[in-house]
Structures are given as C-alpha cells and as structure tokens.
Amino acid sequence: MATSLKSLSQYSDKNLVDMSTKKFGIVVSEWNDEITEALYKGALETLLKHGVKKYNIFRKNVPGSFELSLGAQWLAQLDEIDAVICLGCVIQGETRHFDFICDAVAHGITNVSLKYNKPVIFGVLTPNNQQQALDRAGGKHGNKGDEAAITAIKMLGF
Numbered sequence: 001m002a003t004s005l006k007s008l009s010q011y012s013d014k015n016l017v018d019m020s021t022k023k024f025g026i027v028v029s030e031w032n033d034e035i036t037e038a039l040y041k042g043a044l045e046t047l048l049k050h051g052v053k054k055y056n057i058f059r060k061n062v063p064g065s066f067e068l069s070l071g072a073q074w075l076a077q078l079d080e081i082d083a084v085i086c087l088g089c090v091i092q093g094e095t096r097h098f099d100f101i102c103d104a105v106a107h108g109i110t111n112v113s114l115k116y117n118k119p120v121i122f123g124v125l126t127p128n129n130q131q132q133a134l135d136r137a138g139g140k141h142g143n144k145g146d147e148a149a150i151t152a153i154k155m156l157g158f
C-alpha cells in the first residue's frame with residue numbers, strides 16, 4: 001500500500017512486550033539532516049512512549065545513508081544491544097547515484113540484521129524530492145521514524 005494511503009505513524013500497539021530493559025542503537029545519517037533529525041525525534045518519542053528507558057538508547061551519527069550499514073554493524077555486534085534503528089533520507093538527484101545508495105543501504109542493513117540475528121530496521125526515506133521527504137518525516141503522511149521504532153519494538157516481542 002502506498003504511503004499516501006496509510007500514515008507511517010498509525011500502528012497497532014496491542015500485545016507489545018515489556019521494553020524497560022531493552023537497549024536500542026539508533027544510527028542517523030547527517031545528509032538531509034532537517035529530515036533525519038525529524039525522523040530521529042519520531043523514533044525517540046515512540047521508543048520512550050512504549051517504555052524504553054532513555055539511558056538504554058544509544059545514538060551514533062554517520063555521514064550519509066551509505067554508511068548506515070557499517071554504523072549499524074558497529075552497534076549490532078555489541079552483545080548488550082537488542083535492536084538497531086537506521087535513519088536516513090536519500091533524495092533523487094540528476095544521476096543514478098540515488099539508485100546505488102538505496103540499493104547498497106537496503107542490502108547492507110539486511111545483511112547486518114541476518115549476520116547478528118537482531119532487528120536492524122530500515123528507517124530510510126527514498127523520496128523523489130524534498131517535499132515527499134517532509135511529508136514522511138512528521139508531515140501529512142506521518143513519520144518514518146515512528147514506523148521504524150515500533151517495528152523494532154514489535155520484532156523484539158516476536
């Protein structure tokens with residue numbers, strides 16, 4: 001279902017397990033930081049809303065979305081980390097660079113999740129333009145950060 005037909009911030013919060021002892025890593029891309037900071041705000045608020053302790057949330061910044069996979073690996077390899085949330089925004093430009101980044105980060109994040117057998121969540125926007133990004137970072141279509149955080153929580157209760 002296209003995001004335009006469903007808010008990224010609407011989800012069922014039934015049957016969630018206790019999050020009070022769970023530890024989360026959040027890797028945030030510095031590219032398009034107006035967007036990624038909004039995604040981080042949404043993710044942080046959602047984690048706290050559902051009982052995660054602030055001292056159990058560990059943020060690390062990376063330069064761009066391409067580096068999210070390695071940043072996620074640096075956190076996922078830590079025994080004490082239960083899940084990692086990756087936040088980025090890759091905006092289509094004039095060339096095919098967009099395609100290579102999006103493909104690399106999607107595969108990279110998946111590989112880290114499977115390698116460390118932990119939820120590593122793809123909270124990366126891949127819009128055609130700035131407005132589509134704003135609409136999905138707290139705008140009319142909700143916040144991808146909310147979606148990423150609740151996805152991590154649900155996976156820990158799987």
Ligand SMILES: Nc1c(NC[C@H](O)[C@H](O)[C@H](O)CO)[nH]c(=O)[nH]c1=O
Pocket residue numbers: 029031032063064065066067088089090091092101
């Ligand atoms: N154009 C965007 C980038 N580009 C930078 C890459 O992510 C990477 O840091 C660089 O290629 C060096 O390895 N990154 C984004 O997150 N968003 C963009 O729109």
Ligand SMILES: CC(=O)[C@@H](O)COP(=O)(O)O
Pocket residue numbers: 090091092093094095096097098101
């Ligand atoms: C996704 C990107 O790296 C993009 O911002 C680069 O823009 P361009 O394809 O015009 O060089």
